[in-house]
Amino acid sequence: MKASRFFIGTLKEAPADAEIVSHKLMIRAGMIRRVAGGIYNYLPVGLRSIRKVEQIVREEMNRAGAIELLMPAVQPAELWQESGRWEQYGPELLRFKDRKQTDFVMGPTHEEVVTDIARNQIKSYRQMPVNFYQVQTKFRDEIRPRFGVMRGREFIMKDAYSFDKDVDGLKLSYQKMYDAYVRIFTRLGLNFRAVVADNGSIGGSGSHEFHVIAETGEDDIAYCPDSDFAANVEATEALPLIAERAAPAEALTKTSTPGAAKCEAVAKLLDIPLEKTIKSIILATDNEGEGAEPTIWLLMLRGDHDLNEIKAGKIEGLKGFRMATEAEIIEWFGTPPGYLGPLNTKKPVKVIADLTVANMSDFVVGSNEVDFHTTGVNWGRDLPEPVVADIRNVKKGDPSPDGKGVIDICRGIEVGHVFQLGTKYSDAMGATFLAENGKPAPMQMGCYGIGVTRILGAAIEQNFDDKGIIWPESIAPFQVVVCPMGLDRSELVREHAERVYNELVEAGIDVILDDRGERPGVMFADWELIGVPHRLVIGDRGLKEGKIEYQGRRDTEATLLPAEEAAATVAQKVKAALQA
Amino acid sequence: MKASRFFIGTLKEAPADAEIVSHKLMIRAGMIRRVAGGIYNYLPVGLRSIRKVEQIVREEMNRAGAIELLMPAVQPAELWQESGRWEQYGPELLRFKDRKQTDFVMGPTHEEVVTDIARNQIKSYRQMPVNFYQVQTKFRDEIRPRFGVMRGREFIMKDAYSFDKDVDGLKLSYQKMYDAYVRIFTRLGLNFRAVVADNGSIGGSGSHEFHVIAETGEDDIAYCPDSDFAANVEATEALPLIAERAAPAEALTKTSTPGAAKCEAVAKLLDIPLEKTIKSIILATDNEGEGAEPTIWLLMLRGDHDLNEIKAGKIEGLKGFRMATEAEIIEWFGTPPGYLGPLNTKKPVKVIADLTVANMSDFVVGSNEVDFHTTGVNWGRDLPEPVVADIRNVKKGDPSPDGKGVIDICRGIEVGHVFQLGTKYSDAMGATFLAENGKPAPMQMGCYGIGVTRILGAAIEQNFDDKGIIWPESIAPFQVVVCPMGLDRSELVREHAERVYNELVEAGIDVILDDRGERPGVMFADWELIGVPHRLVIGDRGLKEGKIEYQGRRDTEATLLPAEEAAATVAQKVKAALQA
Structure with missing residues (x-):
């Protein structure tokens, strides 16, 4: 290409609405131009990079045996009504009526359309596995589009959908896509990690996210530098840091800790390790019946640990919990927040101890009295044996759940997602086939997305300096x-x-x-x-x-x-x- | 490709709603599947052909110096309000509101968006000429989508937009696109013609359509087998078929022609050539003022010729004409339709003679009396000299307007269109640049479309047999x-x-x-x-x-x-x- 025959639209200044570096640089480099909130023109320089990403994605999808087709952007509402997502999907689903007042949506994703294809085309187990993919323009009506192509409304995605005759087939199709994604992001020259997104119900992970590692990422990722373990911090198992509980050595002692409402202050004041203190978090769940009292929960974490609310929400009885109010805390503990603990509560509370806390001994808790803590606390002796659960976020230095080293934490930008859907859509939409036993069975589906335009932003967040973008050779315009x-x-x-x-x-x-x-x-x-x-x-x-x-x-x-x-x-x- | 790793979705039967052969065959061959009216999935076989068309289009657009970019499908209404098309465009423009109740459209075309790019990016005459193109999904909310990809609602188009500093530049950009289109349709292996679509205001044509020749085409095309002349019949100049008017030889004679209301019947009955008879067509234009009488027009065509309503509508005074009612005909001619003519009308009518009619002599007209015609009619002697105009459609055997042979007629499917827009959008949207003289001037625009998905349908209409499709090598999946x-x-x-x-x-x-x-x-x-x-x-x-x-x-x-x-x-x- 000769520049005189090309269009180069560089700018000295980025617009005021560009908050992050990739957004600023894509505008300044003449890659994109805003048309409306979250809607961009891809100028010639930008389109070249997009096409290069698409090409690598296509090559690896084809190599993995996926078959390209193209589904429409405009989809009839009736398919979404069949799947139930017409009701479930929020206002991010752009809905409109055509000139005949028929309901349509601008597709944010294509499970419904592809399931409709599959149920019409696939009649027998012999026709599977099959994996259809497309590179297509999608629309999600984000409430707050920003960050340029990172959270746009109209964007380009590669989405693939596999159909299998059974769960084993699905797992194989899933693994093929996982492997293809590893090849794609490797070829794109990105520093990335495949991250467990969800522990799945039975037997291993049903979902992985692919994250480009960048300080500006929105997600915290726990990974093990010595193995290929990586998971969203929210989804990472936090192992007990104490293998076995030691026998009590100290006597239970109420101690004056004036002004030391936080664990860090208590540790400093008493000159003990932070790891000897306990953080008490008070949650409430409401009970049915007019005027019914809520159940109050005391969650015990080591002083240096943080609550993982997703894990807490999965504990029996805690689904839909809320933070307890100050009034509730005073009523149940006899004192305002700050010096709370499991000893001598005014009214009964349900105690949950984190896995690490459950193995602690001679620890320090609040005395339910302002300016007082109790030291030398021990399970069994001073407190009943607790209900134990994994309720905390992993932190740097924790053992990796795969037993192969210790955890480190980094930030990531999600650019891909592979997901075992199972029969969610095939059940809802009647996508069945004749199995080998001659009986109809629902197809086992997987879905696999890559944010093509988002990759540009992620690559820049990972590769830039004060002069501008530093493209990997594979994506450079x-x-x-x-x-x-x-x-x-x-x-x-x-x-x-x-x-x-x-x-x-x-x-x-x-x-x-x-x-x-x-x-x-x-x-x-x-x-x-x-x-x-x-x-x-x-x-x-x-x-x-x-x-x-x-x-x-x-x-x-x-x-x-x-x-x-x-x-x-x-x-x-x-x-x-x-x-x- | 191995078929076992591909998806072949052939069908024995076409659906009932498939009216034309390309629609039937594309469904049966597993190229497309209906999602909603005028909205299709492009299945793997179909997508392969689409990609091949796209590739050839891209190569030739690039060779012609056009630069690819990608504009969004969803466009803000404010741009359409600026251009005036928000009001002008009918219900084919799909309009909707986003979650913030802001108006948007699904782009049927991108003049507004590209003009917005140009006015922001092009500041000086030195930056032109420039020609931006894209291959993109469009939406037109057709009232009656049918014929598969031939008249769909969501479809793929290549649209290009040139920007020049002056009219000479525009003409050059236009010619480059014209030449590129000739190369594209030639490489696609299609039998096509570039057809004058509009005679333009000054100096040559401002618009050509590219038609694939097929018996099932919607448009009648006049072309000259001995030259490269081709035009939509509607837009083709019909030259006078008689070079010079002969002197009167017959006496004016009222003749009984019982039951011969049509020219063919009169010619047969009187044993004269059809070319001696005159067809009288009665039009009306309404005049302002309450109870004002309409003006009644008598358009005279040779018996073997047909009225061209577009040409008639361009005659001074005839803009917005309608057919006269039977009551009006009786009032003005004293007789119901069937034996009408310019002699002895009851009330004055405006007579327009076609160019050929104006040079006829000794011709036959209706006598304004049931079952009677008048023979030996001559201009000057029996009738005042008429107002003369080209008001008929050309027909096979007519002289070609370029003087290089005779006209033949075929049917065509429009697959491409090149158009000199001039300053229509740059004026409306303030797309100006600094000209060489240092003053702002509006950009001269051209627009150039190719219906990518439509080409598949057109290619099939031109190439099929009772077994199925016969693809040109360049488009074959x-x-x-x-x-x-x-x-x-x-x-x-x-x-x-x-x-x-x-x-x-x-x-x-x-x-x-x-x-x-x-x-x-x-x-x-x-x-x-x-x-x-x-x-x-x-x-x-x-x-x-x-x-x-x-x-x-x-x-x-x-x-x-x-x-x-x-x-x-x-x-x-x-x-x-x-x-x-």
Whole structure:
């Protein structure tokens, strides 16, 4: 491509509504332009990167045996009524009526349409497994679209849907997609992790998210650097940190702890490790019947641990819990929040101890009296044996649930999701087939999404500096830029620029020749902003010594290459990076 | 591709709502499936053909210097309000509100969005010409969607928009697109014509339609087999068929023509050529003021000619005309319709003579009396000299307007349209740039559409037989199918099938190996229905004699090829067809 025949729409300033770096840089690099909230034009530079992502996604989906088709953006409401999502889906589902007043939706996802295809096309177990995928424009009417392509309303997704005759087949289809996703994100040159999203009901995980690791990510991910374990912190099992409970050694002692309402302050005041203190969290669940008292729960966590509300909500009786009110705390504990504990409550409370707390001994709890804590507390002796559950978030240094090392925490941006749907849609929509035993059975479905446009934002969040984007070679809108200095003045420069450009084209490199006639400073700033990974600068001064200047986008300095070898050397660098 | 890893959804019967052959065959061949009225799934076989069309379109658009981007399907109403089309566009424009009650539309076309891009990005004449294009999903809420992809609601279009600094630039951009379209439809292997759609205001045509020639087409096209002239019949100039008016030779004679209300009957009864008779068409235009009488018009056409209502509507005073009522005809002519003419009308009428009629002499008109005509009528002697205009449709055998031969008529399906918009949108939306003289000027725009999905339908309407579709090599979902006979029984067949398949893949041919294990009859019927242009049948009987059976989709019989040369021979056939 020659820049004079292309459209480069770089900007000096990002708009005020761009909050995060990828949004700012995509606007400034001329990749996207806002049309309305969460709705963008993909300008030529941006579209090139999108197409490269799509191409890699397609190649790996095809390699995994998935078959491409294309479903419509506009879907009849009747399919959504069949699945039940017409009622269940919130206002993110854009609904409208056509000129005949028939209800339609703009598809945020295509389970209904693809299940309709499957129930019409698949009659026998012999026709499965089958996996249909598409790369398609979706719409989700986000309440607060922002972050550019990271949380847009109209966006491009690859969505795939597998159909199997049984659960074993589904697991195999799921694994194929999992493997394909690993290949896709590897080829895209992204630092990513497959993360357990949900522990599933029976036998292993039914869902993985694929996260690009970036400090600006929205999700906390627990991972083990020594194994391939990774899970959303919310979904990670927190093992007990104490293997066996020690026998009581201290006497139960009420101690003055003036002003030390928090565990950290208690530990400091008493000069004991934070790991000896207990955090008491008071929850309430409402009971049926007019005027019925709520049930009050005391959840005990070690002082350095935090409550995982999702885990707490899964405990029997705690579904739909709420924080207890101050009035309730005073009524049940006889004291306002700050010095609470399980000893001598005014009214009975249900105590749940975290797995680690259950194995502690000689620990410190609030005395249910302002400015007092009780030390030397022990299960069995001072308190009845508690109900025990995993109710905390894992933290850095915890043992990995797979037993292969310790946990570290990072932040991630979700760019892919694989999910075992089972028979949710096939049951609702009557997608059955004739099984080998001659009887009808519901198809086992999986769904597999990749946010194509979102990947651009995630890749930038992971790869940028103060000059602009730093693209992986696989997604870069151009892999190499050739910048001739004084193209209009020097025939020599023109000749070499054309030669190098043509050599790169012939080597299959996606190269742009900047023949716009801009000043060097403008050229360099544009291509650094756009994030082209490799730059060749061709000028009279270098050519006199038979040299062309090369600089990688992450390099702090340029190096000189022999002019005749420059194209081949850079082509080699690109290919090496793509294979890395 | 191996068929066992692909999805083939052929059907024995087409649904009842499929009226035309392309719709029936696309359903039966498993290319499309209805989701709602005018909304389809593109199944794997169909999507392959769509992608091939898209690829050719992209290559030629890029070659012509157009730059690809991607605009959103969902567009804010405010842009349409700016252009004025929010009010002008009928109910085919799908309008809806998002969750914040803001008005949006599903884009049927993108002039507004692209003009918004241009006015933000193009500041100087130096940035033009520029031509942006996209391949994108559009929505038009057709009142009566039908004919499958030929008149759908959701469909894929390539739309391009050029921006130039002046009219000369626009004409150049337009010509480049015209030339690109000729290359595109040629490469697609379609029999097509570029057709003048509108004579434009000044200096040549401002609009061409590209039509695929097919008997089932919706449009009548006049073309000259001896030149490249082609135009919609509605827009084709009808030259006078008589060069000079002859002097009167007959006396004016009122003649009894009982029951001969039509020109054909009069000619037969009087034993004269139909070309001597005149057809009188009575139009009315309403005048302002309460109780004002309409103006009644008598349009005179030769007996073998038909009125062109578009041309008539352009005559001064006739804009918005209607057919006169029977009551009006009786009031103005003193007789009901059937024997009308310009002689002795009861009240004054405005007479318009077609160019041919104006040069006739000794002609026959109705006498304004039931069962009577008047012969030997002559201008000047019996009637005042008429107002003369081109008011008829051309017909086969007429002189071509370019003076290079005679007209023939065919039917066509519009698959592309190029249009000089001028400053319509730039004026309405303030898309100006700084011209060379330092002053702001509106951009000159052109727009250029190709109906990607429609092309599939049009190609089928042009290429089918009673077995199914006959694809041009360039659009075929697969170019070659290899059908092994008894794959499970014969190792020899399997070896040769794999070898031939691999050789074709290596030759860059898009081949499918039918390894489904179906019976020969099923295989042949499927691939003939799907329309694969080349078929190789590999069986033990042939292989024993070193032969593989070849049959082109249009061939009535198979031929035998040496087994070792079969792949190369077929690859050669495909490549020859693509270059033809």
